[in-house]
Amino acid sequence: MIKSSTVKRDLQYLEISSDGARHTSKGSVAIEHTLTIFVNGNPWVTLFCSPSDLTELALGFLESEGVLKDMGEVEDIVERQGNVWLKLKGQVQSPAHAITSGGGRSSLRELDLDPVPLSERVKATRILELARRFEDSSEVWKVTHGVHSAALSDTREILVFREDLGRHNAVDKVFGHCLMKGSSPRGLFLFLSGRISSEMVLKAARRKVPLIASLASPTDKALELAQRLNITVVGSARDERMRVYTVPRRIL
Amino acid sequence: MIKSSTVKRDLQYLEISSDGARHTSKGSVAIEHTLTIFVNGNPWVTLFCSPSDLTELALGFLESEGVLKDMGEVEDIVERQGNVWLKLKGQVQSPAHAITSGGGRSSLRELDLDPVPLSERVKATRILELARRFEDSSEVWKVTHGVHSAALSDTREILVFREDLGRHNAVDKVFGHCLMKGSSPRGLFLFLSGRISSEMVLKAARRKVPLIASLASPTDKALELAQRLNITVVGSARDERMRVYTVPRRIL
Incomplete structure (x- = not known):
């Protein structure tokens, strides 16, 4: 039933429990x-x-966007090297620039970011404690079950906590808060309720945030990018356990 | 802790259990x-x-997009009637057209859609049974906990089931499948794993889909739109219960 191309299997990570137990898992x-x-x-x-x-x-x-109504308008459609080329019969006014959206909205030009310094270290039990507090902070989620949240922490406190319908919006709000306050998020840790996608890693890298921890899971591309940009990715940080996928040396 | 503006409270819905019990709840x-x-x-x-x-x-x-680096570049910023106006000091090349993204990617021009006919009816127990089958179909979710799914059903079978990292993508895939097969989704029911936002209602209305059922919750705007477009919205369809938020007369 699963198309093998949609899942990366046997990916190795470090599982850490709140009692200090560590083991490599897949x-x-x-x-x-x-x-x-x-x-x-x-x-x-x-x-x-x-x-x-x-x-x-x-x-x-394209149908959702109202560009296309039925296959009669399609002269040709080809899937090649992971992209899709459509030839439509009529004239179509194409967008003046490529829109980047879907999972999110980040621009691909962000791919030339520098790696984050490796100076910060943190105890595993601190991350688990913060993840618990982060989860408890989501009052809106508790009553609606329909929002995401994001937070920044200095490893002692949750410094700023924001919620939004959109995963990206919640993150943009916490960083927007830092901009307004004139306080740099550099070196702070990012907590997320939702999936860690490549765009989340790029948002963190842009601000020199060294660690992203989520209650949910990462994607393969997020992990590749995080590895390259020296960002520690912690997934499934709940129920007294967490999975460290990249740069585990930050976790003591 | 909750800003009242982010939550709509005391919203009335019809709760239906698999044993046939119905009651109005809030x-x-x-x-x-x-x-x-x-x-x-x-x-x-x-x-x-x-x-x-x-x-x-x-x-x-704007910082995430690389348009802005610090508040020194901001000459003025005003929030007015739910929108934000920024005046930046430098020249900024603005996008040639407004990008619509965030939660999703739908164009606002879709707002002139017609209401969906009220002809289809379905038993509550069928919806619950289909929701259970829909949830069981998500093989990728079971191993990654990192994808969304969408499906179309004629109330007897799950006709097409697709998964994707993006909520919108999963829905676009099932409708794209119908386009390719030349089979109209008109009158079919849409099942979703994720939140029912206004954009999901618009995608359904565009194809004359009369019912959206989700394992998760709807937003207020989705419900307003669904009411206006005659679309039945079913939320929290799991654990032998579901909530009917709009147009309950379709549910027998």
Whole structure:
């Protein structure tokens, strides 16, 4: 039932429990793919998605956007090297620049970021304690079960906590708060309620945030990027346990 | 702790259990807001978000996008009627058209859709049975806990089931599948693993889909739209119970 291309299996991580027990374990993460849809030769949109059913995704997206009504308008459609090229019969006014959206909204130009310094260290029990406090802080989630949250911590306190319908919005709010206060988030840790995607790693790297911890799981591309940018990724940080996927040397 | 503006309280819904018990109940849903960020007089982006901390969100978003580095570049920032106007000191090349993203990617031009016909009816127990099958179908979720799923059903079978990292992508895939097969989704029911936001209602309305059922919760704006477009919204469809928020007359 599972298309093998959508899951990366046997990925190694370090599992740490609140009683101090550590062991290496293996699990699966979702694969994150970057799909560009070209319409009549021009890039129309870039989506962060799972790498399956890309032609369906391109067609459904363009129909959702009102660009396309039925297959009669499609002269040709080709999936090649993970991208989709559509030739439509009529004239289509293409967007003046490629929109990047889907999972999120980050620009690909952010890919030239520098690695984060390795100076910060933190005890595993601190991360678990902060994750617990972070989860407890989400009052809106408790009553609606319909929002995400993000927070920054100096490892002692949750310094700023924000919620939003959108995963990206919650993160942008905490960093926007730092901008307004004139307080740099450099060296602070980012806590998330939702998935750690590549865009979250890029948002952290841009601010020199060395560690991202989430109640949920990371994607494969997030882990590749985090490894390259020296960012420690902690997933499934709940129920007295967490998984350290990248740069475990920050965790004492 | 909760800013009252982010939660709509005492919203009435019909709770139906698999044993046939029905009662009217009340609960809270997350409020969905449409924020347009203007930079130097031009609309930069429209985000679907929670209606709190909009100035922080605008600043954090522009920093994430690399448009802004610190507050020294900001000459003026004003939040007015739910939108944010920024005046930046330097010249900024604004996007040639407003990007719509955040929670999702739908264009606002979709708001002129017609209501869906009221002809379809379905037994409550069928919806609960289908929701159970839908949840069981998510093989990728079971191993990664990092994807969303969407499906279409004729009330007897799950006809098409797709998964993706992105909530919107999963839905676009199932509708893209219908396009490719030349089979109309008109009258079919949409099942979702994630939040029912206004954009999901618009995607359904565009295809004349009369019912959306989710394992998760709806937003207030989704419910307003669904009411206007005659779409039945079922939330929290799990553990032998579900909540019918709009157009309950479709549920027998």
